[in-house]
Amino acid sequence: MSSPWSKVSNEPVQTINLADIMSEQYAHRLHDQELKQQQKRRQQNETLPTATPTNIESYSNVASTSAKASQKPTLSDAGEWENYSMLLNDEGKEQTEPLPASLLSLLEDEAESDAVIAQMLQSQFDHEYNEELRRIERQQNKQSKVTVTLNKFLRSGDAEFLHDTEAGADEEDDELAYLKQDWDCFETNEKMLEAIPKCGFKLDKEGEMITKHDPQLCGVRNAQRVMSFPPEFPTGDGACFDMKLSNKVFNQLKAYSRRGRADRKEKVATAEMGVDAATRLLLYKLINNQILEQINGIISTGKEAVILHANSDASYTGTNEHGHGNGVLMPAELLPKECAIKVFKTTLNEFKQRDRYIKDDYRFKDRFSKQNHRVIINMWAEKEMHNLMRMQSIGLNVPDVVVLKKHVLVMRFIGDNHNAAPKLKDARLSAAELSCAYEEIVAAMHKLYNEAKLVHADLSEYNILWYEGKCWFIDVAQSVEPEHPSGLEFLMRDCDNIISFFERRGLPNIYTKEQLFEFITALNAETHNAAMLERIHTRGASINQATVPNQMECPDELKPLEYPFELAWEKSLLERQMRHTEAERDQEAKEEVEESIDQSETKLSNDTDNANNTAKCP
Numbered sequence: 148m149s150s151p152w153s154k155v156s157n158e159p160v161q162t163i164n165l166a167d168i169m170s171e172q173y174a175h176r177l178h179d180q181e182l183k184q185q186q187k188r189r190q191q192n193e194t195l196p197t198a199t200p201t202n203i204e205s206y207s208n209v210a211s212t213s214a215k216a217s218q219k220p221t222l223s224d225a226g227e228w229e230n231y232s233m234l235l236n237d238e239g240k241e242q243t244e245p246l247p248a249s250l251l252s253l254l255e256d257e258a259e260s261d262a263v264i265a266q267m268l269q270s271q272f273d274h275e276y277n278e279e280l281r282r283i284e285r286q287q288n289k290q291s292k293v294t295v296t297l298n299k300f301l302r303s304g305d306a307e308f309l310h311d312t313e314a315g316a317d318e319e320d321d322e323l324a325y326l327k328q329d330w331d332c333f334e335t336n337e338k339m340l341e342a343i344p345k346c347g348f349k350l351d352k353e354g355e356m357i358t359k360h361d362p363q364l365c366g367v368r369n370a371q372r373v374m375s376f377p378p379e380f381p382t383g384d385g386a387c388f389d390m391k392l393s394n395k396v397f398n399q400l401k402a403y404s405r406r407g408r409a410d411r412k413e414k415v416a417t418a419e420m421g422v423d424a425a426t427r428l429l430l431y432k433l434i435n436n437q438i439l440e441q442i443n444g445i446i447s448t449g450k451e452a453v454i455l456h457a458n459s460d461a462s463y464t465g466t467n468e469h470g471h472g473n474g475v476l477m478p479a480e481l482l483p484k485e486c487a488i489k490v491f492k493t494t495l496n497e498f499k500q501r502d503r504y505i506k507d508d509y510r511f512k513d514r515f516s517k518q519n520h521r522v523i524i525n526m527w528a529e530k531e532m533h534n535l536m537r538m539q540s541i542g543l544n545v546p547d548v549v550v551l552k553k554h555v556l557v558m559r560f561i562g563d564n565h566n567a568a569p570k571l572k573d574a575r576l577s578a579a580e581l582s583c584a585y586e587e588i589v590a591a592m593h594k595l596y597n598e599a600k601l602v603h604a605d606l607s608e609y610n611i612l613w614y615e616g617k618c619w620f621i622d623v624a625q626s627v628e629p630e631h632p633s634g635l636e637f638l639m640r641d642c643d644n645i646i647s648f649f650e651r652r653g654l655p656n657i658y659t660k661e662q663l664f665e666f667i668t669a670l671n672a673e674t675h676n677a678a679m680l681e682r683i684h685t686r687g688a689s690i691n692q693a694t695v696p697n698q699m700e701c702p703d704e705l706k707p708l709e710y711p712f713e714l715a716w717e718k719s720l721l722e723r724q725m726r727h728t729e730a731e732r733d734q735e736a737k738e739e740v741e742e743s744i745d746q747s748e749t750k751l752s753n754d755t756d757n758a759n760n761t762a763k764c765p
């Protein structure tokens with residue numbers, strides 16, 4: 148017995164033609180019949196010496212039928228079926244005649260006869276199948292406003308069969324017309340649309356004007372457009388039933404197809420970790436250059452950036468196999484094991500919100516105006532890198548920058564074992580820790596402004612991470628220098644965010660936002676109009692709007708306002724200078740006093756020595 152698990156034999160399977168089998172069987176049958184007949188004849192010869200003419204006729208009948216069938220099969224000849232069945236029937240009428248000469252030709256035609264039978268059976272089947280389809284079609288179209296046709300599923304053998312039947316004679320014309328039907332009406336329609344000249348109208352045979360806005364034409368054009376929607380949009384085959392769509396339906400379909408496209412894009416983007424092809428290439432390069440070993444997944448997706456987690460490559464030695472350092476900003480031994488990759492989003496929408504921060508930053512001023520948005524996004528990433536490094540240089544807790552490639556910034560991951568440190572808003576802090584965090588943030592803001600000459604400009608409990616009992620500052624791409632036209636406004640907003648957070652957490656004895664502002668800048672918010680600036684911010688007006696030179700263009704509630712920064716800044720510099728001069732003067736006076744004390748002490752000791760010497764003298 149053969150087993151399905153056994154080795155498959157490589158011998159080719161021998162195929163035998165069905166016609167061969169049938170003709171062989173037929174030959175056997177004829178041979179048997181012949182033997183029987185010979186036997187009978189022998190018996191008859193003993194009794195009746197002459198043959199009956201009817202039997203000879205029956206053989207010739209068969210032969211002629213076979214010949215006829217090979218030319219053209221018809222069902223109209225009722226006797227033909229009989230002859231076929233007689234040939235096929237084992238229990239057929241017994242042949243009593245000796246073999247006639249026509250039997251030879253019958254054997255030759257036999258294979259063809261089988262083919263004819265098969266064709267006729269197939270035609271019969273096709274006919275019944277098509278009848279059933281038409282019945283379904285009629286049933287479906289009964290109440291529906293949209294007519295469907297199943298023509299494209301009809302079987303073609305049916306027509307051949309009907310062609311020869313008497314019963315189907317009436318339908319013949321219809322069927323032929325159906326076969327000649329324009330299967331792809333779109334081609335015809337296209338020609339029709341092209342026939343409209345550039346002027347937008349033409350005259351038809353009856354002299355009527357047809358414009359390109361003709362509803363019929365529009366319907367056809369819309370249908371064609373729908374057919375060329377992306378392949379994933381299921382349109383069905385509108386071509387085979389001459390579909391026409393009104394503008395309204397078409398517009399809805401178009402809107403729907405676009406919605407689908409957005410969803411699909413979203414899905415693809417999510418599947419690919421939310422980054423586009425160009426970014427993926429940059430990430431692959433980081434892996435190829437042996438800086439990163441693998442990228443593990445998304446930490447956060449925000450409005451402006453996607454943050455990914457990655458492991459650095461332990462085999463990184465400071466140079467890769469090509470001998471390059473690849474722009475890594477730290478020695479190999481300091482490369483953090485876990486990295487966070489910040490990928491800045493490159494869509495225009497997000498960029499619009501950022502340009503306020505970057506276009507007035509003098510560090511980027513010359514480069515801003517002429518660039519396309521992709522380059523500006525790169526500048527944005529560069530800005531984050533510079534700001535992080537500047538903050539680190541004054542001792543603030545920020546992630547170390549590993550490497551920057553275009554809009555992709557790799558930095559140290561704040562957290563352990565793939566777990567990112569919580570944001571301040573999510574961290575569970577004891578009262579003491581909360582107080583520590585407050586002190587730390589206030590000191591950091593002061594340092595940032597006075598030593599690094601920066602204003603964070605998006606400082607809140609969302610952009611401070613709590614890790615190892617300390618605050619870590621992140622998301623500094625938008626940070627600006629205090630000289631930025633909106634610098635003080637941003638600072639006041641930062642103060643507001645921080646004070647509101649600690650107030651909500653119930654920490655006692657904290658500054659008000661104005662006090663914090665004053666502590667940081669040594670500028671009195673009331674005097675220097677910063678509170679007014681903050682109000683402008685909360686009312687949604689930009690500082691530029693409020694300080695527009697032609698005040699007539701400005702809405703009433705926003706004018707007149709004078710931008711106080713220059714004045715405030717100058718004043719604070721003056722104050723500092725004065726403080727400095729005073730301190731210097733104090734120092735000088737002190738030094739003078741000390742010097743005079745020294746001198747008088749020296750004089751005193753000299754006098755004493757002289758006196759002693761005099762006393763000792765004889």
Ligand code: ADP
Nearest residue numbers: 447449450451452454487546559560561567622
């Ligand atoms: P966004 O512009 O989207 O706010 P952020 O720089 O604030 O971008 O990062 C978003 C989130 O990603 C952060 O709130 C933080 O949870 C996480 N994150 C960012 N940088 C790091 C980092 N270096 N280490 C750990 N987590 C980080």
Ligand code: MG
Nearest residue numbers: 449609610622
């Ligand atoms: Mg953020």
